[in-house]
Structure formats: structure tokens, C-alpha cells
Amino acid sequence: MNSVVRATLSDQAYEELRARILSGVLPGGKRLLPEELALSLAISQTPIKEALLRLEADGLVVSAMRKGAVVRQFTFADVEELYEGRMLIELNAVGRLFELQAVRTDLLGELSRCLETHEFYARRGSLDDITTALVHDRKFHSALMAAAGNRLICEWHQRILGQTHTVFVYLAGDYSRSADEHQDILDALKVGSPDQTREALRRHLLHSRDNALENVSRSILSETTES
Template sequence: MRKSRDAVKPTASDAVYETLRHKIMNNQLPGGSQLLEEEVATQLNVSRTPVRAALSKLEAEGLVQAVRRHGYRITPITVQDIHEIYQILSPLETVAAELLAEKNPNEQEVQALQECVDRMDEALQRNDLQAWADADELFHTRLVDLCGNQRLARAAKLMFAQSHRVRLFALRLRDKPVSSVKHHGTLVDAIRQKRPALAREIHGAHRDSWTQTLGHLLTSLNIHQL
């Protein structure tokens, strides 16, 4: 009897990939820092083969760059990169929101999104910024996953991988994201009411506000790359 796909154990390269990706995404490995296959293999107690496979996968996601004779380096994110990321990501999420608002019925999708908003609100009441960030990330993942367009979801998730580092960095420097929770809740209400034009307007306003806030924050701190 064949094992189900869910029962398949992760490979060594999967484990290395998840470990390195977590560190990169949470800024434990800052942009510009170097990664050597041999050092990573020693630290994680594996051979160089799964390390090489993991780094190749991270390179395809744009999180690391191969440097000839010097292994890999964590891809820095510049202010221009941030601008370009959100130029792509914002329209993708807007279309996802419109598609969800056009779905009939869409009660299950609305419930899944509302659950994330509730988690975000509860996390802020506990002053747990990490829990808020986790719920916010889940919200945006569900937004694109549930819209019904798989190509859109794949493209958006590639941008998520690059924007997540920026969001976590800014989270601890900006004001408490109460307004963000409000915007997310209002967006869910528009989807619930099946009003795609309103969903587009709300999401566009939220993204514009966030981009401006992020720009002012980086400028005030004289930060040119992460």
C-alpha cells in the first residue's frame, strides 16, 4: 500500500531550506551576509549536497545570490526594490480581493479571512507583535490562495517572500498597527457584501498608506537597504 503524500517525510534539503529561509525571512541573516556551503553543512550537521539543493531553491526565490568563489550572499533589499515589490504585489492582491468579492457563494472564504482579522485584533490587545505579524501573513496568503487564480497566487507568494523581511523590520519601528487591522476588517466586509469595486478601493488605499509609511520610516532612519 502506498503512503499518502501527507505521510512523506521531509528530506534533508527540505529541512535545510526551511531553516535558512526562516532565518532570512526573520532578518536573523541580514542582507549582504555570506553563506558558505561547508559552514552551513557543519552548523546543521548535514552533508553539502542538501545544502547545495536548499541554496539553489532559495536562489530561485530571490532570497540568496550565488557569488563566484565566495558561496552565496543574502540578497539585500534596497528602497528601490521595496518600491518595485509593492508595484507588483498591490495589483495582484487587489485582483484577488475583487475575485473573492465576485464569488457566489463566498461564505467559507470570508470566514477564513475574518478568522485572521480576529487573530490580528486579539494579538494587538495582548501587545504580541509577532502573533500579529503571523496572522497578517496568513491573511494575505489566504487572500491569494482562495481567490481561485493559481497563477496569481504563485506570483503573489514570490513577492511575499521578498516583502516579509521588510514588514517584520518595520513592524517594531512603526506605530502599533491598529489602523491596519481596521483596513483588513473593512476589506473583508466588502468581500462579504460582494462589492468588488469597494474591495479594490479599500485595498488600494491601504497599500498606498503602508507604502508611504514605510518610505517615511526608512528615510527618517537613513536606511538604504535591508
């Protein structure tokens, strides 16, 4: 019974800490001390440590030698690699969607609902709003991946997606075009054109990558100025 309770607490700690990282409450470089986190979440340190191991596997946390865990800070190379991975996975998924004839009314309706909420928050501009918009941004891309039907690739995609979106919440860049780009993807799906869908998705991912790289650049400049 104790192991079941501990596993449940570990899951809860993982979800809460992941949410804090993705929302920017725990920013890049923040030290994650189990004793402090245990006090914050009112649980013991054991499920905290288990949660930190899972977050490290997700690529959101790194363990520094003798310094404990810290929230990951992303470099230019990290961003380039993450978006190369997204390109390979998501563009391949578009092909599978059409091969499986999965571009159906239910999928288009789900994507439209994600886009409507995403657009509402993306255009408001505050960090809290962008954080909320990113939740629905992830749902949009995740729905495309799920419809392509490969659960293993979906798991890889979720890890990559979580990492790319943390770059935005630390120093938010130009996110206003994201909803328009999602609309372009949705319109191409409605037309039923694999080529147009891939091209709309490719343009979106390239713009998103450039924004992420700009955010990293501003972060480095800010740290240099402060020091």
C-alpha cells in the same frame, strides 16, 4: 533511496532557512556559508546548497561573485517594484473573487480567524510579536489569493509576499495600523462591494509600501551612521 533522502533534507533546509530569513534571524547582508549552515542544521552541505538555490529563486538570497550567497538587502527600487506587483495581483484577485462568487462564509471565517491572531500580535510591538503577526498577515492575503482560484498567480504572489515582509523584520516600522486595515478589507467583503474592497486593499497596500520604504531609509541611515 539516497536521492529521496537528499530531497527531503533539502526541503527541510529550505523551510528552516526561509523561516530564519523571514523572522530576521538571518538579516539582510548576512553571508550564508554552506559549511556553517550545514553544521548548524546537522546535515551535509549538498542539501544546504540546493536550499540556497531555491531561496535565490524566491528572491530572498543573492549570490555575490566569489563571495557565496548572502541574504538579500532591499533597495527603494526593489520595494517600489514589489508593491507594484502586489497591487496588480491582489486588486485583480478581488475582482475574480466576486466574479466567481467566492466571498462565502468559509472564506470570511478563515479571514476573521487570521485577523484575530494577527491583531493580537501586531499590537504588542516587539520584533518577535511582529514576526508572528506577519505570519498571519501573509495567511490573510494568501487566503484571498487562493479563493480567486489561480494557482500560478498564487505562486507568484507567495514569492512577492515573502520578499515584502522581510523588509519589516529587519527594521520594524509602524505596523500598528495593519490589523485595522485588514478589518476594513474584511468589512467591505462582508458588505459585498467589489469597489469598497478594492479601495480598502489599495489603501492598505499603499500604507504598507510607505512603511517598507521608510524601513529601507532607516536601514541606509543606520549603516551610514555606523560607518
